[in-house]
Amino acid sequence: MLSRSAERLYWLARYLERTENIARLVSVHMNLLMDLPRGVEMGWRQLIRINTSEQEFYEKNNVANERNITRFLLADVSYSGSLFSSLIAARENIRTSRELLPDEAWEQVNEMYLFVKNNLETVVNRRHRVLFLNEILKGCQRFTGLLSGYMSHNHPYRFIRLGRNIERADMTSRILDLASLLLSESRSDEMRQYETILWMNILKSLNALLMYRQQMRSRVKGDDVLNFLLLDTNLPRSVSCCIAEMFFCISKLPNNDELLLKLIELESYVQAIDTRQTTQQQLRIILDGLQNKLGGLHGLIADNWFLRTAEE
Amino acid sequence: MKSIWKNYKTDIAYDELMYSEFQSRPVSHSLCQYLNSLKKEDIDKRKIAAELAIMEMGISFTVYSDEGNIDRAWPFDIIPRIIDAREWRIIEKGLKQRLTALNCFISDVYSEQAFIKAGKMPGEIINSSKNFRKECIGMKPRHNVWANICGTDLVRDKDGIMYVLEDNLRVPSGVSYMLENRVITKRVFPELLQDIDIEPIDDYPTHLHDMLSSIAPHQNGQVTCVVLTPGIYNSAYFEHAYLAQQIGAQLVEGKDLVVNDDDCVYMRTIDGLEKVDVIYRRIDDDFLDPEVFRKDSTLGVRGLMRAWKACNVALANAPGAGVADDKVVYAYVPEMIRYYLNEEPILPNVPTYLCSNKEDLDYVLKHLAELVVKPANESGGYGMLVGPHATAKEVENFRKIIQEDPRNYIAQPTLSISTAPTLCRGKLEPRHIDLRPFILQGEKTFVTAGGLTRVALRKGSLVVNSSQGGGSKDTWIINMEGS
Numbered sequence: 001m002l003s004r005s006a007e008r009l010y011w012l013a014r015y016l017e018r019t020e021n022i023a024r025l026v027s028v029h030m031n032l033l034m035d036l037p038r039g040v041e042m043g044w045r046q047l048i049r050i051n052t053s054e055q056e057f058y059e060k061n062n063v064a065n066e067r068n069i070t071r072f073l074l075a076d077v078s079y080s081g082s083l084f085s086s087l088i089a090a091r092e093n094i095r096t097s098r099e100l101l102p103d104e105a106w107e108q109v110n111e112m113y114l115f116v117k118n119n120l121e122t123v124v125n126r127r128h129r130v131l132f133l134n135e136i137l138k139g140c141q142r143f144t145g146l147l148s149g150y151m152s153h154n155h156p157y158r159f160i161r162l163g164r165n166i167e168r169a170d171m172t173s174r175i176l177d178l179a180s181l182l183l184s185e186s187r188s189d190e191m192r193q194y195e196t197i198l199w200m201n202i203l204k205s206l207n208a209l210l211m212y213r214q215q216m217r218s219r220v221k222g223d224d225v226l227n228f229l230l231l232d233t234n235l236p237r238s239v240s241c242c243i244a245e246m247f248f249c250i251s252k253l254p255n256n257d258e259l260l261l262k263l264i265e266l267e268s269y270v271q272a273i274d275t276r277q278t279t280q281q282q283l284r285i286i287l288d289g290l291q292n293k294l295g296g297l298h299g300l301i302a303d304n305w306f307l308r309t310a311e312e
Numbered sequence: 313m314k315s316i317w318k319n320y321k322t323d324i325a326y327d328e329l330m331y332s333e334f335q336s337r338p339v340s341h342s343l344c345q346y347l348n349s350l351k352k353e354d355i356d357k358r359k360i361a362a363e364l365a366i367m368e369m370g371i372s373f374t375v376y377s378d379e380g381n382i383d384r385a386w387p388f389d390i391i392p393r394i395i396d397a398r399e400w401r402i403i404e405k406g407l408k409q410r411l412t413a414l415n416c417f418i419s420d421v422y423s424e425q426a427f428i429k430a431g432k433m434p435g436e437i438i439n440s441s442k443n444f445r446k447e448c449i450g451m452k453p454r455h456n457v458w459a460n461i462c463g464t465d466l467v468r469d470k471d472g473i474m475y476v477l478e479d480n481l482r483v484p485s486g487v488s489y490m491l492e493n494r495v496i497t498k499r500v501f502p503e504l505l506q507d508i509d510i511e512p513i514d515d516y517p518t519h520l521h522d523m524l525s526s527i528a529p530h531q532n533g534q535v536t537c538v539v540l541t542p543g544i545y546n547s548a549y550f551e552h553a554y555l556a557q558q559i560g561a562q563l564v565e566g567k568d569l570v571v572n573d574d575d576c577v578y579m580r581t582i583d584g585l586e587k588v589d590v591i592y593r594r595i596d597d598d599f600l601d602p603e604v605f606r607k608d609s610t611l612g613v614r615g616l617m618r619a620w621k622a623c624n625v626a627l628a629n630a631p632g633a634g635v636a637d638d639k640v641v642y643a644y645v646p647e648m649i650r651y652y653l654n655e656e657p658i659l660p661n662v663p664t665y666l667c668s669n670k671e672d673l674d675y676v677l678k679h680l681a682e683l684v685v686k687p688a689n690e691s692g693g694y695g696m697l698v699g700p701h702a703t704a705k706e707v708e709n710f711r712k713i714i715q716e717d718p719r720n721y722i723a724q725p726t727l728s729i730s731t732a733p734t735l736c737r738g739k740l741e742p743r744h745i746d747l748r749p750f751i752l753q754g755e756k757t758f759v760t761a762g763g764l765t766r767v768a769l770r771k772g773s774l775v776v777n778s779s780q781g782g783g784s785k786d787t788w789i790i791n792m793e794g795s
Binding site: 001002003004005092098103106111155253254255307 | 367368369370539544553554556557560561562563564565567568579580581582583584
């Protein structure tokens with residue numbers, strides 16, 4: 001398999017996962033805000049905090065309201081972290097790797113792209129936005145499903161899975177980062193009142209509420225949620241599970257020794273997190289560390305398998 | 313017949329499907345019957361369905377413009393062009409004959425030059441050809457075939473005869489669109505295809521793969537083929553990716569390949585370097601290898617010519633094959649067929665005036681306003697003059713250009729190229745068309761059943777190139793026997 005193709009498929013998967021994550025995040029958040037009374041601290045601004053894109057947002061917008069934030073996150077092509085930008089990047093990567101994938105995979109991504117392009121204006125309207133986001137979520141799942149059913153689970157497939165899981169782990173850690181804000185001591189009494197709803201919301205944004213209930217068989221509690229999303233070995237979007245998936249892919253790829261060691265180290269780092277013993281401040285530092293380590297892992301993957309153009 | 317045919321004109325040129333507004337040719341009888349059974353809205357719906365399919369399948373080509381490169385949807389007309397299989401068998405034979413002679417000629421040019429020594433062609437033509445590559449002298453590609461993939465442009469004049477307009481021997485494109493056009497037609501007119509005996513075309517990738525394998529330098533074990541593309545900004549990138557996928561080859565760019573000290577070509581993979589046996593290159597000679605050709609090329613692979621000359625890798629088409637893809641050389645193809653094959657040409661050339669001949673030049677300058685003048689080495693329909701459609705100023709301009717560089721220009725009578733019914737705003741109107749069949753030659757020779765029909769979508773226009781307002785049609789070779 002060509003190094004360049006490996007790189008493109010990896011990024012294809014990362015961008016598509018990102019597309020899906022943004023869609024789910026906005027969708028869940030919208031539902032949450034409908035449940036909360038007006039005036040609690042939780043607002044649309046939280047969404048741009050997750051992506052650490054507050055600065056860029058304020059360069060382009062004056063007010064952090066629903067209209068501006070959803071437009072920024074979903075439709076703004078000049079913001080590289082937006083849903084549309086991610087989808088464009090995914091499409092570009094698949095367009096240049098078509099020889100490795102079933103036709104349907106390309107058509108699926110292309111269809112989603114055309115859909116978003118033709119419906120960009122509708123996202124400011126709540127009702128239309130719901131339909132828009134649903135379409136994206138379904139499209140991303142169709143893509144994953146058809147690859148799983150139509151494609152040999154070969155090296156190209158492994159790079160797609162690898163990209164998906166590193167992006168997923170990153171997103172989960174960012175959402176937990178946001179969640180840790182909810183633990184802050186300075187939160188208002190009103191906020192405490194809605195805590196359960198907020199934690200449920202966090203679970204939903206990772207499609208984990210049902211699985212949490214089955215696993216924990218208890219009411220939704222902050223510590224348990226954090227534990228579940230970091231350490232559960234069966235939940236596809238838990239950090240541990242993503243690491244296990246990456247381990248599986250990498251173990252079947254060539255020249256993998258260094259990477260496997262790195263993953264083992266990452267796994268122990270995650271296993272050692274004790275959410276009951278940490279303060280909100282400590283947790284944020286730990287999660288920051290996790291994100292840095294994921295960044296390091298990405299660098300190592302790129303060095304190991306991707307095309308280094310500087311070679312000549 | 314119903315309103316879609318109203319005022320359909322068949323007096324402009326030979327019409328491929330119709331004798332007149334009221335009478336179809338035998339080949340198009342079933343199609344016309346079917347079209348007439350549809351309501352006007354139904355036809356519009358099919359057209360929209362086809363456009364949608366093209367968008368979703370992402371069939372596109374890239375247009376260069378001032379505002380950057382734009383990926384445009386492939387313009388497709390849903391009404392197919394039809395050719396009788398009995399006629400096609402003869403054309404097919406003619407195409408094989410022609411490519412065989414051309415390959416004999418290229419081999420000869422890079423070895424003894426017997427054709428020239430026999431006085432059949434002035435040696436000056438070769439020596440002054442941009443596409444003659446001295447570096448190729450003495451090379452012997454497998455099966456003595458230099459042009460493995462050829463796209464020959466055919467047009468039918470008002471006399472009903474198919475003429476060869478040009479032979480594209482460098483990197484002819486369009487075959488993916490031919491294949492996709494059929495896929496779309498199957499989606500849009502599934503009922504119709506069931507009832508008519510149309511020759512299938514989807515075996516092309518298999519033949520392409522077989523041909524590429526047959527030219528590999530080593531015939532033991534598995535052959536690694538790659539498609540070498542200039543990259544995503546090339547107008548035919550869609551096709552490069554499509555063909556690579558269809559033949560199960562890696563699609564590579566220059567930077568994916570490396571030639572090592574052993575003069576072998578390798579690709580950079582996640583396992584390290586992997587040896588490459590055959591390269592279907594979609595890059596012009598000029599950019600192929602900065603060591604030998606253009607030094608500033610970033611698209612090619614340093615050392616590729618070394619590897620090719622050492623017979624460690626096969627290139628399709630072989631470097632230097634373009635020497636026969638010169639509109640001056642074109643004029644000598646009938647003579648080549650007689651000389652190398654001892655046969656009479658099956659497909660005629662369009663009469664051609666070579667501006668390098670004093671006599672021809674005088675004629676051309678005198679009749680400029682009636683002729684089509686083409687540069688010898690351009691493709692894509694660029695830099696040509698269509699006399700009858702040009703302004704007096706354009707004609708005068710061209711007069712100067714030709715006189716400055718007569719070797720580089722040829723002229724041909726303006727053909728009245730044939731038309732076919734094309735859907736234009738809900739009505740059928742005649743539009744000019746050509747045909748590009750694709751011929752593969754390696755160990756064996758293969759011709760596609762039909763080819764890519766290109767159509768000039770603008771009324772009266774003769775330019776079929778997609779970069780200049782052309783579209784395409786599905787092409788049916790149909791078997792009339794038993795119907």
